[in-house]
Amino acid sequence: MPSPSPSPSSSPPPSPAGSRPLRADARRSIAAILDAGIHVLAVRPDASMADIAAAAGVGRVTVYAHFSSRADLLRAVVARAITEGDVVLAQVDLSGDPRAALERLILASWEQIARIGAVAAAAAGVLEAEEVRRLHAAPAARVEALLARGRELGVFREDLPAAWLVSVLHQLMQGAAVEVAAGRLEAAQAAPAISASVLAVWTCAR
Template sequence: MSDLTVRRRRADAERSVAAILDAAAKLLSERPHASMEEVARAAGLTRQTVYAHFPSRDALIGALTDRATDRVAAALEGADLDTGPAGEALLRLVQLSWDTFDAEPFLLATPGPHTDPETDRRRHRTVFDVLGEVVERGQRTGEFDPELPPGWIVAATAALGHAAGDDVRAGRLTSAQAGTYLQATLRRLFTR
């Protein structure tokens, strides 16, 4: 097989994966329990093609979640969270993370993939690392309560974020309300 043929097949596969992910993100936002066959139809591909790239629905949702995580990581790199008051940086970080739910509504609409705890930690690591740096800076400057362990603040922030997502998923709050309440709650909890 020639190098050109291999490159073409690789490019075709990449286009198929992108089409599947884009179609799945849109479809699952509207219909969280859509089948793999429906995803294939929405992507304009065969069911076999979808299964060739994603052997299960969990694998597909995991890939969508990884793509959203990569987008958050890229946004965090450009967010300049090392400057200005740490309290403001914390709120910007939370807003950037919450904006992902608006850009990727399937995250709130679709039950997450069934994964092991290590996969969940890996997906959250970038956000947690940046959040931990902001928290430690805020404690050094006196903006955040220094008596609270930084890991506790990170864990509590994540838990509140997940609770906000659960309320949106259950229809008790809109995404905008949840984001606003989350920021207000964090502002009150950890600042002095």
């Protein structure tokens, strides 16, 4: 028994849609694999199927019983990670002063990035670019909407492409995660630093 317990799954495992409902132990296995996948891949994006199976406390063959290939598992892990994160992000209050809303959104997003870590990076190497794009669509739309609203109010700058401003946000969060992982930045300082930096880029034209 390589791992004592794969951490209890918070959300119920996905139902198999078409066919007969899965047996309870199968649903438990899937949840454990997905959980382990998020945790292991966040630390080591090139982890093997055996690594993930071991972390889930499950046989390697059992993983293949539920996911036909490594890419298939990766897709499922990323989808679940993003979905979970998106649920949290959906609760962020984006009304009121766009600057304050941006700060709230960044704070919540940072917590998700810190949790998910490099899972997206793992996916980038295996999944199609378009596929990754589609999975990120929901969180990205939220940011874009906030940017657009702030621009209408004259709060956010208009002299740089919107896509660039959005990507600055992503880059600084991902970059902060790297800095924290490397020990060059205190975890507690990360969110304020990201907030101050993104706010500066989005609001300080000239």
